[in-house]
Amino acid sequence: MRSFPIEIVGEAVLNGLLTGAIYGLVALGLTLVYGVLHIINFAHGALLTLAMYGAFVAWHTFGLDPYLAILPLVPLFFALGYGVQRFIIGPASRGQDSNILLVTLGLSIIIENVMLAVFRSDTLSVQVDYAMEVVELGPMLLGYPRVVGFCVAFLVALLLFVLLTMTDTGRAIRAVAKERTGAALVGINVGHVYAVTFGIGAACLAVAACLLLPFFYVNPRVGNAFVLVAFTIVVLGGMGSVPGALLGGLFIGVVESLSGLYLGDSLGQLGIFLIFILVLLFRPTGLFGAKA
Amino acid sequence: MLEVQGLVAGYGLTTVLDGVAMQVGAGEIVAVLGSNGAGKTTLNMVLSGLVKPRAGRVTFEDAEITGRSPAEIMSRGLIQVPEGRRIFPNLSVRENLELGSYRRAKVNRARNLEKVFATFPRLKERVTQAAGTLSGGEQQMLAIGRGMMAEPRLLILDEPSLGLSPLLVEEMFALIRRLHGEGLAIMLVEQNVAQSLEIAHRAYVLEHGNFVLSGSAARVREDPELKRAYLGL
Numbered sequence: 001m002r003s004f005p006i007e008i009v010g011e012a013v014l015n016g017l018l019t020g021a022i023y024g025l026v027a028l029g030l031t032l033v034y035g036v037l038h039i040i041n042f043a044h045g046a047l048l049t050l051a052m053y054g055a056f057v058a059w060h061t062f063g064l065d066p067y068l069a070i071l072p073l074v075p076l077f078f079a080l081g082y083g084v085q086r087f088i089i090g091p092a093s094r095g096q097d098s099n100i101l102l103v104t105l106g107l108s109i110i111i112e113n114v115m116l117a118v119f120r121s122d123t124l125s126v127q128v129d130y131a132m133e134v135v136e137l138g139p140m141l142l143g144y145p146r147v148v149g150f151c152v153a154f155l156v157a158l159l160l161f162v163l164l165t166m167t168d169t170g171r172a173i174r175a176v177a178k179e180r181t182g183a184a185l186v187g188i189n190v191g192h193v194y195a196v197t198f199g200i201g202a203a204c205l206a207v208a209a210c211l212l213l214p215f216f217y218v219n220p221r222v223g224n225a226f227v228l229v230a231f232t233i234v235v236l237g238g239m240g241s242v243p244g245a246l247l248g249g250l251f252i253g254v255v256e257s258l259s260g261l262y263l264g265d266s267l268g269q270l271g272i273f274l275i276f277i278l279v280l281l282f283r284p285t286g287l288f289g290a291k292a
Numbered sequence: 293m294l295e296v297q298g299l300v301a302g303y304g305l306t307t308v309l310d311g312v313a314m315q316v317g318a319g320e321i322v323a324v325l326g327s328n329g330a331g332k333t334t335l336n337m338v339l340s341g342l343v344k345p346r347a348g349r350v351t352f353e354d355a356e357i358t359g360r361s362p363a364e365i366m367s368r369g370l371i372q373v374p375e376g377r378r379i380f381p382n383l384s385v386r387e388n389l390e391l392g393s394y395r396r397a398k399v400n401r402a403r404n405l406e407k408v409f410a411t412f413p414r415l416k417e418r419v420t421q422a423a424g425t426l427s428g429g430e431q432q433m434l435a436i437g438r439g440m441m442a443e444p445r446l447l448i449l450d451e452p453s454l455g456l457s458p459l460l461v462e463e464m465f466a467l468i469r470r471l472h473g474e475g476l477a478i479m480l481v482e483q484n485v486a487q488s489l490e491i492a493h494r495a496y497v498l499e500h501g502n503f504v505l506s507g508s509a510a511r512v513r514e515d516p517e518l519k520r521a522y523l524g525l
Contacts, residue, residue, distance in 0.1 A: 168394055171387050175380040182378030184342055185371075186438065187363040187395030 004261065011140040012261045013254050018146035020253015021153035025208040026226050027233035027245040028157065029201030035240025036177040036197040039100040043084075044230070046108035046115075047202055049223035051077055051209030053115060056218050059126045066126060066213040067148065073206040081202025086195035115220040125217040149211035156207050157246050160200070164242070173197055177240070229256075229269070232276040238286030248287065293318045293477055294339070294370070294446055299348035301338045308334040310501040312348070316446060316479050321472050323488040323509065324481045326498030327522055332481045333375050335498070336450050340372045341365040353445070367396050369445030373452065375481075377435040381424025385415055388423050388434055392441025400443065408437040411467070429460045436467070446477045453484045465491055485522065489513045497521050 004012075026048060033041045051073060058069035084107065093099040133144035164170035175183045176193045184190050208226075216222075233252050237244025252272055259271030279286065294316040301309040308331045316322045326332050337343040339350060341362040350358045357365050366372075380388050389408055393401045409416040412433045418426060423434055432452060439447055449468065453461040465487050472478055472491075482488040489495055495512040497505035499521045505512055512518060 168391070171383060171391055172394060174383055174387075175391055178382045179378055179380050181342065181374065182380060183391075184362040185340060185366065185374055185378065186391050186442070187366045188391070189361070189363050 002262065007139045009258075009261070011142070012257045014137070014140060014142055015146060016254035016257025017250050018142065018150040018253070019257065020250040021150040021246075022208055022211050022249075023226070023229050023233055023253055024246040024249020025153040025156060025204055025211070027230040027237070027249050028160065028242065029204035029208075030227070030230050031234045031237065031240055031242065031245040032160075032204075033198055033201045034234065035242075036173055037085075037100075037194050039097055039104070041198075041201065042101065042104040043107040043111065044104075044201070044205070045223035045227035046111035047077070047081070047223070048205045048209055048226055049115060049218065049220060050111055051202075051206045052213055052216075052218040052222060053119060054206070055210045055213045056124055056126060059128075059213070060124075065128065066210045067152075070152075070207055070210045073210060074203045077206035078199040078203040080199075082195045082199035084202075085198035086191065089198070090191060090194060112220050119220065121220060123217045123219045126213055128214050131214050143215060145211075145214040148214075152207065152211055156204065157242075160204075160242065163200075169196065229272055232272050232279075234286075235276060235284075236279050236286055238288035241286065241288035244286055244288030293320075293353055294479070295349075295351045296339070297349045299335070299338060299345055299350065301334055301343055301345045301348075303343075307346075308501050309338065309345075312498075312501070312503060314496050314503065314506070316477055318477055319472075319475060320494065321468070321478045321480060321492045323492035323495040324479060324498060325483070325485055325488060325495060325512075325518075327483065330498040331501045332498055333450060336372055336374065336448055336481060339365075339370065339448060340374075363395055366442060369396065369443065370448070371396075371439045371442050371444035371446070372448040373435045373439040373450065375450040375454065377431045379423045379431055379434050379438065381422065383423055384420050385423055385426070385434060386419045388438055389415070389441050392438035395442070397441065397443040401441070404441050404443065408440055411440070411470075412437055428455050429457070432456060432460075432464070440471075444476060446479065447471065448479045448481065450481045451483065452480075453482065453487070461487065485518070 030041060030044050033039065054073050055066045055069045058064040059066055089100060089103050092103045130144050134141040135144055135147050164174060172183065172188045172193050173196065176188060176190055180190055229252060233245055233248035236252065237248030255271040255275055256268045260268030263270060296312060296314045299309050299312040300307065312335060324332055324335065334343060338345050341360050344359050349356065352368055352370050355368065357368065380391065389405055390401060393404065397404060414430055415433055415437055418430065423431065426434060453464050456464060468478060468480065469491055480488055480492060489509045489512060492509045494507065495509050496503045497512065497518060504521050505515055505517045
């Protein structure tokens with residue numbers, strides 16, 4: 001194995017942390033939906049892709065900076081997620097979890113193919129003048145879009161934490177996660193809470209999409225790559241654990257960055273899936289997951 | 293206050309309740325007794341709106357609530373403290389109590405919280421603790437406290453003495469008496485026959501989805517049918 005000067009390694013670690021925060025944001029939506037609805041949302045990747053196209057269109061057609069596109073896209077995706085759960089997934093599942101899997105899988109196929117029909121399979125990207133800017137931190141150079149992404153992702157996580165612990169809606173979400181019958185008996189509308197949770201998950205994706213776009217490309221299948229990583233993070237952090245998703249995201253970001261450095265860029269993801277297999281073998285409940 | 297007529301309910305191909313009729317008047321304690329599997333919990337689930345009945349009518353304070361959503365039923369003041377407590381294990385004691393007023397009596401939340409703490413000082417000591425770490429008796433107190441937070445007009449207690457030590461069972465029945473003394477109507481669903489009949493005004497005995505016996509608590513206690521319904525003699 002090659003050895004690198006400490007600044008290079010430090011820079012790789014920091015860049016990994018920066019990217020990892022956005023991974024964490026993608027994983028946050030996935031783990032929240034799993035924790036509350038107890039389902040794996042297979043449409044998560046397609047929704048991320050959709051949000052990235054949303055941010056792309058906002059820039060391309062309306063001249064809106066991707067960071068500003070967060071403002072319209074978050075309520076839009078919250079409403080979309082709410083509606084998809086309330087009016088499609090919920091009614092179609094008829095209370096069977098296996099049905100939900102199939103419904104979300106079907107949704108992802110539909111969304112992907114609609115995007116393929118509308119945007120073709122070309123890879124698109126936005127040109128913003130800050131894309132190549134760097135932030136100097138001592139001897140290390142950090143990409144500006146990644147620094148912004150890191151800060152915003154943390155802000156979103158903080159807001160989510162406040163929502164879940166300080167508001168009645170958040171407490172209702174946590175209550176439904178563990179005790180549906182008890183929740184219904186205190187007057188919580190469980191179907192509504194499911195839909196709100198799904199909406200929050202989709203809103204997280206909208207933010208992640210806007211943070212990714214300045215330094216990433218979009219094509220109809222781009223979301224899947226992120227969701228594979230997000231799955232690893234959710235398993236590593238513990239299924240349904242919100243802090244687990246964030247810390248897992250940071251960790252996986254660093255692993256990817258370092259394995260990219262030592263094994264070459266194209267093999268960067270190798271480290272992630274190595275971790276995935278190791279976690280499944282030795283700590284299947286994840287770092288923060290409840291014991292089975 | 294609560295009136296049930298011809299209630300039929302079940303799951304899939306099974307019929308659990310087969311034409312049940314009963315009533316609870318204002319300020320009454322009414323015991324619903326029956327052995328395991330008689331349909332007591334299903335009756336509660338229907339009353340709270342968690343199971344939709346196949347036939348029959350439920351009215352609460354002159355409003356028909358048959359087949360209404362749990363949220364709508366509880367917001368009228370028909371509050372159930374369910375079997376097995378059904379508290380939120382991952383939430384703190386305070387959060388559990390606060391969610392008791394999620395839909396009803398929210399403006400009086402602070403005042404009712406103090407009232408619950410006055411009734412259950414143990415809960416105040418454990419206010420920041422996760423509810424799942426409480427003992428069985430404390431969890432039962434929490435479940436009742438959560439119900440009280442909604443300012444019930446009729447409180448349904450499903451097996452409040454289940455799994456408690458004899459001493460705690462005594463305490464539980466004393467508490468039910470006290471709640472009743474504050475003017476609350478109570479429907480007490482129990483397997484604990486002797487103690488339930490001691491505090492109830494009237495009682496119904498459920499067997500195979502039907503009331504086989506009903507009347508004043510004193511009459512039900514003396515009826516030989518009671519033993520038969522319980523022991524299958």
